[in-house]
Amino acid sequence: MNFETQDLVRAAKxxxxxxxxxxxxxxxxxxxxxxxxHAALALFETLADAVRAAIPAGEPVLVIAFAETATAIGAxxxxxxPGAVYFMQTTREHVxxxxxxxFSETHSHATEQRLCTRDLDRILPKVRHIVFAEDxxxxxxxxxxxxxALRARYALEHVGLGVASLLNGMTPESWQVYQDKGIWIRxxxxxxxxxxxxxxxxxxxxxxxxxxxxxxxxxxxxxxQPGLVDPRCVCAAEAYCSACGALAxxxxxxxxxxxxxxxVLGTEECMYAGLIxxxxxxxxxxxxxxxxxxxxxxxxDKDPVYPxxxxxxxxxxxxxxxxxxxxxxxxxxxxxxxxxxxxxxxGLQTLLAALEQAGNRSVSVLExxxx
Numbered sequence: 099m100n101f102e103t104q105d106l107v108r109a110a111k112x113x114x115x116x117x118x119x120x121x122x123x124x125x126x127x128x129x130x131x132x133x134x135x136h137a138a139l140a141l142f143e144t145l146a147d148a149v150r151a152a153i154p155a156g157e158p159v160l161v162i163a164f165a166e167t168a169t170a171i172g173a174x175x176x177x178x179x180p181g182a183v184y185f186m187q188t189t190r191e192h193v194x195x196x197x198x199x200x201f202s203e204t205h206s207h208a209t210e211q212r213l214c215t216r217d218l219d220r221i222l223p224k225v226r227h228i229v230f231a232e233d234x235x236x237x238x239x240x241x242x243x244x245x246x247a248l249r250a251r252y253a254l255e256h257v258g259l260g261v262a263s264l265l266n267g268m269t270p271e272s273w274q275v276y277q278d279k280g281i282w283i284r285x286x287x288x289x290x291x292x293x294x295x296x297x298x299x300x301x302x303x304x305x306x307x308x309x310x311x312x313x314x315x316x317x318x319x320x321x322x323q324p325g326l327v328d329p330r331c332v333c334a335a336e337a338y339c340s341a342c343g344a345l346a347x348x349x350x351x352x353x354x355x356x357x358x359x360x361x362v363l364g365t366e367e368c369m370y371a372g373l374i375x376x377x378x379x380x381x382x383x384x385x386x387x388x389x390x391x392x393x394x395x396x397x398x399d400k401d402p403v404y405p406x407x408x409x410x411x412x413x414x415x416x417x418x419x420x421x422x423x424x425x426x427x428x429x430x431x432x433x434x435x436x437x438x439x440x441x442x443x444x445g446l447q448t449l450l451a452a453l454e455q456a457g458n459r460s461v462s463v464l465e466x467x468x469x
């Protein structure tokens with residue numbers, strides 16, 4: 099399948115980030131912009147096809163997805179690969195009972211990333227390929243930083259390395275670095291980041307922005323689903339996908355059958371489980387959209403061409419001291435929030451306030467728990 103720039107790229111302006119003032123917003127990815135779940139998953143599966151063609155069938159693979167925007171991409175790739183497949187994501191969250199490798203994402207709003215090491219020493223001797231999954235690659239430096247951290251701690255001489263991304267804006271010089279290191283690259287669309295930067299700069303950033311609110315009158319239906327498989331530490335891809343399926347079936351029980359138009363909203367790094375829930379709800383006959391809250395501060399604009407028109411500032415469900423955001427909320431017959439946050443209460447109240455302000459009256463919150 100061939101993709102054009104208009105299919106996968108919208109130019110946006112970062113809020114107060116001089117290192118990279120622009121942002122590529124993908125209208126089909128399901129992060130910032132609401133998308134039909136089946137469309138996002140079909141996009142990810144197209145990338146998975148390219149990865150599958152690059153790896154000999156049946157050889158054990160570890161897929162590592164970069165938080166927060168590529169977590170669902172990596173999970174979808176892992177789900178589509180045959181044989182013994184392990185999956186994990188990088189994280190910016192505190193994960194108990196594990197050491198971590200730390201590396202930097204220098205252009206980001208939050209530069210520190212980590213990869214949890216629990217069970218890595220057990221599975222890496224079995225793995226023959228590591229695939230790093232991203233939404234977009236510009237220089238490739240972040241991935242190289244993680245590879246350096248892995249090589250400093252583990253023997254990887256027997257492992258082939260590859261990168262899979264929806265978008266790729268690497269220069270010939272960056273490409274050459276990867277070729278010299280023997281790292282293969284697969285992507286769906288090449289981007290001209292200089293043009294994206296120029297496109298973003300022309301907007302006035304005059305869209306709606308709402309400050310944190312706590313007060314609301316919503317009576318959200320709360321439910322917990324046991325069986326969390328947390329990909330912030332390495333897990334078997336099959337077990338993770340099975341757990342996401344069980345969560346999705348619980349989500350269907352929470353959504354009123356007569357709710358024609360439904361939003362499934364993920365939280366920060368927790369995206370794939372919500373996408374699968376959205377897909378199951380689509381198959382049950384609902385008109386579903388999916389997107390997620392995010393740490394990314396992005397400016398909004400009223401121009402219809404610009405991707406983000408309204409921004410609600412929230413407190414994170416994972417850390418109430420941290421600011422997060424949700425964009426382009428609308429009114430739906432029902433909203434189902436899917437989260438793996440352990441203590442979501444304070445942040446959840448700000449999210450409910452934002453949902454109410456956007457015109458929503460029927461909300462459920464599905465909390466994924468280990469027990």
